Amino acid sequence: MSNLPRSWSSFLQGLAKTKEKISSGRETLHCVLGNEAADLDSMVSALVYSFYRSGPEETDLRIPVINIPRGDYKLRTEAVFLLRQAGIDPALLSFIDEIDLAGLHRAGRLELTLVDHNRLAGNQSDLADAVREIVDHHADEGLFSDALVRLIEPTGSAATLVAREISRNTPELLEKDVASLLVGTILLDTVNLDPAAQRTTPDDQAMVDLLLPRAEQSQDDLFQVLQREKFNVSDLETRDLLRKDYKEWQIGENRIGISSVLLPVKDWVARDSELAQGLEAYRDARGLDMLLAMIAYTAPGFTRELVLLVPEKERLQQLEALLNEKGLDLADITPPSLQEVASDLGLRCFSQGNLGISRKKLQPLLQERFG
Ligand SMILES: [Mn+2]
Known part of the structure; x- marks a missing residue:
């Protein structure tokens, strides 16, 4: 990869600046969109794949888009926990009610990567022409055959595919917070790699083995706390x-x-x-x-x-x-x-x-x- 991105922290700073320019600017924006359930896998895959594919210049930044309104974020309690633990301020994130993807597309300013889904939601199907890349672990629906990247494999988590791409090309990007986001997601999606759940592939196992030491956390502790947070409704009215x-x-x-x-x-x-x-x-x-x-x-x-x-x-x-x-x-x-x-x-x-x-x-x- 020639375009070696900056560090995770400068990527996050870049996101903070870019948010202001989304509506006013005229340049093309490359957004990385998770699925409309916006579970932890969709959020983390969008965030980390954006980081991985961003270039060093501010104009090369990819923008993760969370496919739910901001008001629903607090309902995804396990994501709130894991992102907070990784030091991510939710103000940096762009939610679907904050970025006019259809308007950007009409203005010819939109390029899209789909993560954690390979068919656009019904009310987003107008964006099909903008799709450039797909990274997903659901069954391949055979769409977007011209996409520049089309990485669709049935792993336990889309985060596994994101982690594998990074580890093959720019493993130095897998610093502590990035590794912890990815490995926490893979553990939750595979029920802590439990064979009985039948969601774990050898790639999931390999990525957990690679990421855990970098995340500096114990597998069981991380899984247990995420599982608990998923059902923690104490902050909800x-x-x-x-x-x-x-x-x-x-x-x-x-x-x-x-x-x-x-x-x-x-x-x-x-x-x-x-x-x-x-x-x-x-x-x-x-x-x-x-x-x-x-x-x-x-x-x-x-x-x-x-x-x-x-x-x-x-x-x-x-x-x-x-x-x-x-x-x-x-x-x-x-x-x-x-x-x-x-x-x-x-x-x-x-x-x-x-x-x-x-x-x-x-x-x-x-x-x-x-x-
Ligand atoms: Mn998923």
Whole structure:
């Protein structure tokens, strides 16, 4: 590689300066875009591949773009943790609501690298002409056959492919913080290289072996802390808890939203004295006829709870009847402090004795009854 990039710290400084010029400038920008789930792999691969492919001049900088709005960043708690540990200020990052990729493309100013996906999201398919490079570990959909770089292999993590490219060409770039970002991502994606998870390839193993000494961290410690942070919702308020893992369907005449939540009802109530109002605000903002929060946690045994918010009395009764008929084994645990407001709003909290009914299983039951 002739274009030896600068150091990681000067790359980050460059990003800070470039952010100001994105909208005002006239030059072509090369953006490195992760997928729209924006998990840790997408973020780290975009960041580190941008670093690797940036040249020494400010104009040769590649810009990582995180494919979610900035307001959603705090929901990716494991990424918040790992990037903070690597000393990255999230202000340096460009999120999808902060950079007008379509506008840049119309102005002929956009070049794109796709990482951690090889097909553009539906609402981004207009950007196809701008795609120059792809680094991904999903099944190859055979698109962009003219791309200058087309590195698509089924490794456990896209970060493995990024690490392998760097180690082959410019291994000196794999300094401590860069190595720790990459290896943390690979460990999380491969469930700590556990063969039982069937996500680990020899390349993942080889990159972990290469990166760990540079990251100066123990494999098990790093994996455990990331795994814990992934489920650490202590910084999230009710609205964020509801939207962290949320799906919505129109089923017959019902608009139905189901959140998966990791916090027991009693802890949730203790943390948010306005929980009922928070749930209602969330339901109202999305125009839902039914809001369900499916709660699962391990303390110490695996436990499920279910929160229903259905303002229309008849629909609430229909829903409860369906759930009982399908054997969810519900018992009312609506906290006393909520009872008055709960009956006004149509809010019920239950323990769910049947641990086998997840959101994936419940949705078809709703479809069958209300569709
Ligand atoms: Mn991935």
